[in-house]
Amino acid sequence: MTQNITSAPLIGRDHELDRLLGVLERARSGEARAVLVAGDAGVGKTRVLDEVAARAARDGMTVLTGHCVDLGDVGLPYLPFTEVLGVVAGDVRFAEVLAAHPVVDRMLGGGTDAARDSRLQLFEGMAGLLADLADVAPLLLVLEDLHWADQSSRDLLRFLLSRGVLQRPAGGVAVVASYRADDLHRRHPLRPLLAELVRLPSVERLELRPLADSEVARLVRALEVRPLPETTVRRIVERAEGNAFYAEELLAATDTEAGGVPSGLADVLLIRFEQLSDTAQQVLRTAAVAGRRVEHDLLREAVGLPEEELESALREALGRQLLVPGDGDTYAFRHALAREAVYADLLPGERARLHGAFAGLLAARPRRAETAAERAHHYRESHDLAEALTASLEAADHAGRVGAPAEELRHLETALDLWPSVDPAARPSGEHGDRVALTLRASSAAAHAGAAHRAVALTRSALAGVDQEENSELAARVRYTLAGNLITVDNLSAAYAHSNEALALIPAEPPTPTWVWAAATHVLAARQVGENDTALKMARRALKVAEQLAITDARADLLISLAVLEGAGRRSPENRARLREARELARSSGNAPVELRALFSLAMGHFEAGELEESLPWLTEGLDRARRAGLLSSAYPLEMRYLRLVLLYTLGRWDECVRAATADAQVLPASGAYTSGPAWYVAVARGDLAAAEGSRVLLEGPFDWMGTLVAGIVRTDAAALAGDPEAAVERMRSTVAALTDEAGTHPDVTVRLAALALSAVADRAAELRLGGDEGGARHWADIATELVESARDSAVRGGDRSPQGPEGMAWLARAEAEWLRATSGPDAEAWGRAVAAFDYGDLYELARCRLRFAEALLTAERREEAAVEAAAVRETAxxxxxxxxxxxxxxxxxxGRLADRASAADRTSPLTAREQDVLRLLAQGRSNRQIGEELFISGKTASVHVSNILAKLGAASRGEAVAVAYREGLITPEPSASG
Known part of the structure; x- marks a missing residue:
């Protein structure tokens, strides 16, 4: 007689159990930790987790368990977490805690039809609930079978482990999650999440490997009360291959008198199943159709047996341990492999009939929305495609309400796949009754989920299905939506063509909202392909129509476009005032995407003006607005994340930049990988040139403009630092070629790439010149001239186009200085101009230019000045x-033997060379603005230097600082005009 398997001793898992119990101990002491338990199907993950949960419960911990289930291509949003919440809601001890977090009631189907913009609130509410539960008693959260988790559950788990419960100082939480390692094929959606999570310091991975043969033998003997022949044990051990479940099933199916064993596990499972009575087999077949877990009442209604017969059959299945009792009057297959074997053995007609029965039973129950995904699955498997279509649309609505855009997209795509197979008379009516409109909705869900290329494909599908003769307005809307999506994936010429077609379909008179939005999209597309005159004229015309029709959000969108196109662009005070007006208009209209565009443009305006600190608050506001709107994966918030990291990098806050990039990477879609670019810049600057190869991932897959730009900067700079001018020039040229638009206009980043490549070119030219190879030096000097011409054209933009802002002009100054170094040698004046240009706030590039400046000063025998510059560079480095x-x-x-001179200079003056320049002008009575104009820096930067001087000299005012400087000999009085 085989003993109860769940009561059998845990064999061969001492090491793994010790690690998990250590995690529990740390949780009880207030530290939060998580363990990802990996292993093949049947290796013993559930048995280990059951043991850990039992010990945690004995030690006074609250144990909550959630299971993921396999329903094919149907996603049940947040399924394991809804199971956990159901347990919490049913425990009177936690009533007060649960009431304090009403937002999580959305997962249970409560509350109002909340918009998807509260998804972050839901995540934060779940994290807060778990933390508060841990305050009542240390908490163990067990999540089983993550390989079947829906995307929303994966997103929530990512949040909880990276920004939620594991990061709270109170701690007291242990999370243990299991998954089948053998189910994770190369493209399995769980793989990237696991790769992200294991990099977190509070998360570890634990792999359950197959048991050793001796351990399997011990297990077999422990499970069987009667003595077993040695040959039987040996044959089971050989067939089990270290898999505990296989061994258990082989043992349970073995005729110990004959000593035989089945040839395959499927046979094993079915032989075990066939040992049951016909009634018990009928019950298990029905339960297999429901899934791994089924409610008692639902199973009773589906199987159609009297209660007594059902209970007898269940008792038999439980006794054979094919089923195990679960929480809330439910039953579950003890292992998913058992359920899969039983399900596969069903006859096709039997399978369809049972799926239809479950679909009908679920449809008759209250809370239909929560069962829509399951009903869609059962209807589809029962071949009732009309009902499957209806249920899929209900499931999409429900997923949208609970903030699960990926599941919403999946259900909408399922509905679109079913659409042609359903008789038109049986299709839904109303808002769900138009296939083109549904396709556009699916496109929106794809964009919201960060699947930009899928959004394009769906909008193209909508375009193919629209009849422009029958509904020209809808045809125009599809076309300008497609144009907007194409801009997002950098297919700019096609975007321009489609926005042009959209305008052609809608007459400008009489004016309509559709024409205004088509025009606004055409403005964006025209600007992207270099048709600035067209964009400017259309923007002015459309703005007048938007004002006439009182379309507030369209007015805002067009004001943003005009602020970018007119005059000095976003960096001028006048256009920034326009952007602030646009932000208020968008906010008042409730159009979050346009408001985000305005906030991003305001941040960019300050950045382009060299006002770095002033840019950060706009980014903070913009990302906060995106969180509240559920739009963090959309285009402008991704740009904001990148710009925020660029600012942290530029301001020298490198550790903060790397931390923020790591945090962002955990929640971003694949399309947002470029936003981590500044962390790669940091890695290269710190000597990790291998980061350049890592950035190649941005060049894989469909073309991504920003990804190409970031990879180009990283790889060009790495090649230059490695002393490889050939690679630096090749990478610079290939990046510029890839980013050049249809009109042949080079991207603004050309000036930066050229300056980076020029540094390596100048090094090689100087080396060859020093070695007497004049021919080789001339070759590289010619390349330097070609590169500096590209830099000049990019920075000044030629013709009547305005020059770039302080950053672009600083890179041009560096390119010019590098060009002189390549063609004639170090030029102190040129490097002095580069130093002054980068003084707007780019700490690292300022230091790199100061190093070259020190080299040039040393060459010019200005050793004291060179020592001061070198000391400042060293401090920054x-x-x-x-x-x-x-x-x-x-x-x-x-x-250059500058150490002694630098020390002497330090003893002479506490001020840097730049502060000495500012002090000299301060003594002449110059204002901050005048100081800035003379030193080619902003008035804001001059003000910072003045504040530093006052602090270093211990002065309370400008006049007192000048007096102290005269007294200490830091400056000397200049003679007056009279002598």
Missing amino acids: VRLGARPLLERVDALIRR
Whole structure:
């Protein structure tokens, strides 16, 4: 007689159990940890988790368990978490805690039809609930079978582990989640999430490997009360191959008298199943159709047996341990493999009939929305396609309400697949009755879920299905929607063509909202392909119509376009005032995407004006608005994330930049990978040139404009730092070629890429010149001239186009100085101009230019000044952890014997060379604005330098600072005009 399997001793898992119990101990002491338990099907994950949960419960911990289930291509949003919440809701001890977090009631189907913009609130509410439960008692959260988890559950788990319960100081939470390692094919959606999670310091991975043969033998003997022949044990051990469940099933199906074993596991499972009575087999077949877990009442109605017969059959299945009792009057297959074997053995007609029975039973129950996904699955498997279509649309509505855009998209795509197979008379009516409108909705869900290319494909499908003769307005709407989606994936010429077609379908008179939005989209597309005159004229015309029709959000959108197109663009005060007006108009109209565009443009305006600190608050506001609107994966919030990291990188807050990039990567869609670019910039600057190869991932797959730009910067700079001018020039050229638009206009980043490549080119030219190879030096000088011409054209933009802002002009100054170094040698004045240009706030590039400035000063025998510059560079390199820069400046200090001179300069003055320049002008009575104009820096930067001078000299005012400087000999009085 085989003993109860769940009561059998846990064999061969001492090490794994010790690790998990250690996690529980840390949770009880207030530390939050998570473990991802991996293993093949049947290796013993559930048995180990059951043991851990039992010990946690004995030690006074609250244990909550959620299961993921396999329903084919149907996603049940947040399924394991709804199971956990159901347990919490049924426990009177937690009533007060649950009431404090009403937002999580959405997962249980409660509350109002909340918009998808509260998804973050739902996530934060779940994290808060778990933390508060942990305050009542240490908490163990067990999640089983993550390989079947829906995307929303994966997203919520990512949030909880990266930003939720594991990051709270109170701790007291242990999360243990299991998944089948053998189910994770290369494209399985769980794989990238696991890769992200295991990098978190509070998350570890635990793999359950197959048991050793000796351990399987011990297990077999422990399970069987009667003595077993050695040959039987040996044959089971051989067939089980270390899999505990296989061994258990082989043992349970073995005729110990004959000593035989089945040849395959499927046979094993079915032989075990066939040992049951006919009634019990009927019950198990019905339960297999329901899924791994089924409610008692639902199973009774589906199987159609009297209660007594059902109970007898269930008792038999439980006794054979094919089923196990679950929470809330439910039953579950003890292992998914058993359920799969029984399900596969059903006859096709039997399978369809049972699916139809479950669909009908679920439809008759209250709370239809919560069962829509299951009903859609059962109707589809029962071949009732009309009902499957209706249920799929209900499931899409429900997924949208609970903030699960990926599941909404899946259900909408299922509905679209079913559409042609359903008789027109049986299709839904009303808002669900138009296939083109449904396709556009699916496109919107795809965009919201971060699947930009899928959004394009769906909108193209809508275009193919629309009849422009019958409904020209809908045809225009599809076309300008497609144009907007194409801009997102950088297919700019096609976007321009489709926006042009949209305008052609809608007459400008009489004016209509559709024409206004078609025009607004055409403005964006025209600007992207370099048709700025067309864009400007259309924007002005459409703005007048929008004002006439009182379309507030369209007015806002067009004001943003005009602020970008007119005058000095976003960096001018006048256009920034326009952007603020647009932000208010968009906010008042409730159009979050347009409001986000305005906020991004305001941040960019300050950045382009060199006002870095002033840019950050706009980004903070924009990302907060995107969170509240559920639009963090859309285009402008992704741009905001990138710009925020660029600012942190530029301001020298490198560790903060890397931390923010790591946090962002955990929640971003694949289309947002480029936003981590500044963290790659940091890695290269700190000497990790292998980061350049890592950035190649941005060049894989469909063309991505921003990804190409970021990879180009990383790879060009890495090649230059490695002393490889050939690679640096090739990468610069290939990046510029890829980013050049249809009109042949080079991207603004050309000036930066050219300057980076020029540094390596100048190094090679100087090396060859020093070695007497004049021919080789001329070759690289010619390449330098070609590169500097590209930089000039990009920075000044030629013709009547306005020059770039402070950043672009700083890179041009560096390119010019590098060009002189390549063609004639170091030029101190040119490098002085580059230093002044980068003084707007780019700490690292300022230091790199100051290093070149020090080299040029040393060449010019201006050793005291060179020492001051070198000391300042060294200080910055140490603070940033920029190892290559530190090595180069240390080499310069040794080679030029500048250490003593730098120390003497330090003793002479506490001020930097730049502060000395500012002090000299301060003594002449200049204002901050006048100081900025003379030193080619902003008035804001001059003000910062003045504040630093006052602090270093201990002065309370500008006049007192000048007096102290005269007294200390930091400056000397200049003679008056009279002598």
